[in-house]
Amino acid sequence: MKAFAAKMIELAEKNADKIAKQWAKDVMTNTKTYSYHSASEEQIMSEAVRFYHQFRSIFFDEDPYGQAEEIFEKYADEKYNEGIPLHETMYATVLMRRHIWLYAEFQSMFVSEVEHRKAIEGLTRTILMFDYIMYVIARKYWKLMKLESHRQMMNQDQSAR
Amino acid sequence: MQGYGTKIIDLAESNAKVIAKQWAADVRKHKRTPSYHNLPEDQVIDQAIIFYMHFRQMFFTEKPFEAAKGFSIKYAEDRYKEKIPLQEALYALILIRRHLWLYAEFQAIFITTLEQRQATESLNRTILMFDYVCYQVTERYQELLSVDVDKRLGIIKSFTLEHPGWEQKSFFKTGMMFLMLIFAGALTYYYHAVVGTGAIFTHLFYIPIILAALWWKRAGVYVSLALGMLLLLSHAAFLDDVPFTENVVRAFMFLIIGTVLDRLMDGIRQVEGLYKQLTM
Numbered sequence: 001m002k003a004f005a006a007k008m009i010e011l012a013e014k015n016a017d018k019i020a021k022q023w024a025k026d027v028m029t030n031t032k033t034y035s036y037h038s039a040s041e042e043q044i045m046s047e048a049v050r051f052y053h054q055f056r057s058i059f060f061d062e063d064p065y066g067q068a069e070e071i072f073e074k075y076a077d078e079k080y081n082e083g084i085p086l087h088e089t090m091y092a093t094v095l096m097r098r099h100i101w102l103y104a105e106f107q108s109m110f111v112s113e114v115e116h117r118k119a120i121e122g123l124t125r126t127i128l129m130f131d132y133i134m135y136v137i138a139r140k141y142w143k144l145m146k147l148e149s150h151r152q153m154m155n156q157d158q159s160a161r
Numbered sequence: 162m163q164g165y166g167t168k169i170i171d172l173a174e175s176n177a178k179v180i181a182k183q184w185a186a187d188v189r190k191h192k193r194t195p196s197y198h199n200l201p202e203d204q205v206i207d208q209a210i211i212f213y214m215h216f217r218q219m220f221f222t223e224k225p226f227e228a229a230k231g232f233s234i235k236y237a238e239d240r241y242k243e244k245i246p247l248q249e250a251l252y253a254l255i256l257i258r259r260h261l262w263l264y265a266e267f268q269a270i271f272i273t274t275l276e277q278r279q280a281t282e283s284l285n286r287t288i289l290m291f292d293y294v295c296y297q298v299t300e301r302y303q304e305l306l307s308v309d310v311d312k313r314l315g316i317i318k319s320f321t322l323e324h325p326g327w328e329q330k331s332f333f334k335t336g337m338m339f340l341m342l343i344f345a346g347a348l349t350y351y352y353h354a355v356v357g358t359g360a361i362f363t364h365l366f367y368i369p370i371i372l373a374a375l376w377w378k379r380a381g382v383y384v385s386l387a388l389g390m391l392l393l394l395s396h397a398a399f400l401d402d403v404p405f406t407e408n409v410v411r412a413f414m415f416l417i418i419g420t421v422l423d424r425l426m427d428g429i430r431q432v433e434g435l436y437k438q439l440t441m
Binding site for chain 1: 193246247248251252255259262280281284285288292295296299300303306
């Protein structure tokens with residue numbers, strides 16, 4: 001599976017700019033990622049380029065969940081501070097995954113029967129990584145939202161005293 | 162589309178209970194779903210059965226996003242009521258998908274080349290549906306959270322007169338405040354100049370101070386400052402033989418109450434703004 005996955009990851013890394021551009025175009029017009037519509041293309045693109053470069057480290061790590069946690073807690077923190085709603089951040093991440101796949105299909109990476117079998121395995125592994133990513137992002141956002149309201153309450157308590 | 166998905170759908174429907182049971186066993190001990198650990202097994206199993214029974218309807222529709230809504234909203238509302246954190250509700254969903262797939266692999270329903278191709282397509286379609294469901298569940302959770310925050314702030318909001326469509330009330334608020342300040346001035350004049358006493362009529366001054374803090378930023382401080390000044394100036398002008406101390410303390414209390422209320426309202430506005438921004 002690793003050989004196939006390597007092929008796909010290599011494709012994503014090598015063509016990070018192109019895939020990121022297609023993703024940015026999508027996310028800037030998609031009705032489910034409304035908050036991205038007014039952002040600048042370069043800013044959005046750099047986010048995806050960074051993601052596609054980091055994806056290898058998660059994919060091949062012995063502990064992919066730990067790696068996802070390390071990278072995507074920071075990512076969630078950034079998005080939260082930019083004021084992007086959680087469902088949009090998650091959908092934009094889903095679109096990042098879809099665009100790797102779309103690009104791979106477009107490049108006709110999976111033609112033969114063996115390649116098709118490997119495609120399923122690669123797809124399953126990619127989805128597993130994204131499952132972890134989604135969980136980490138949702139958990140971080142939820143934590144930040146709770147922390148924020150707690151901090152506000154503390155401020156109120158202090159000023160009341 | 163109907164062709165390739167039939168196998169997996171049939172499998173999900175005819176084995177809904179078995180797959181749901183395996184899923185329940187997993188979710189009730191998984192480290193990423195701790196809130197499920199103490200839930201009764203039957204209650205947990207039902208969640209997955211409902212999904213597997215809706216699967217066909219979501220899978221074969223032309224508009225999967227719309228078709229998924231009914232299930233997603235109900236799922237989010239039920240989990241929210243059960244106080245399951247969002248990330249756990251989402252992970253439980255992910256496990257519902259994984260268990261379906263595991264069961265399909267275990268039953269070896271995709272063996273030949275054609276079946277393998279069908280498997281890729283089924284997997285892609287299943288993932289697309291789950292992407293939609295996760296999006297809708299997250300969105301609904303945030304809406305519910307926002308409603309919860311609004312409800313908790315309900316009493317304050319009814320005093321702030323900030324309900325949607327009440328924008329015209331700003332004129333009403335200014336007018337009310339103006340009248341209250343005139344009344345406070347008249348009351349001060351009456352007690353100090355006519356009756357010649359520093360009687361405790363100043364308790365009434367807290368009404369405009371509280372309302373000003375609720376209605377406008379920093380206004381609580383300004384109104385308390387204005388009323389404090391009014392009290393002290395009036396005292397200086399009309400009450401020659403009454404000591405200043407009591408009114409100085411009163412004016413000082415106005416200022417403290419106005420400032421505290423202003424800070425409290427600032428905090429409430431920030432929390433409200435945060436939830437609005439992150440949930441709309």
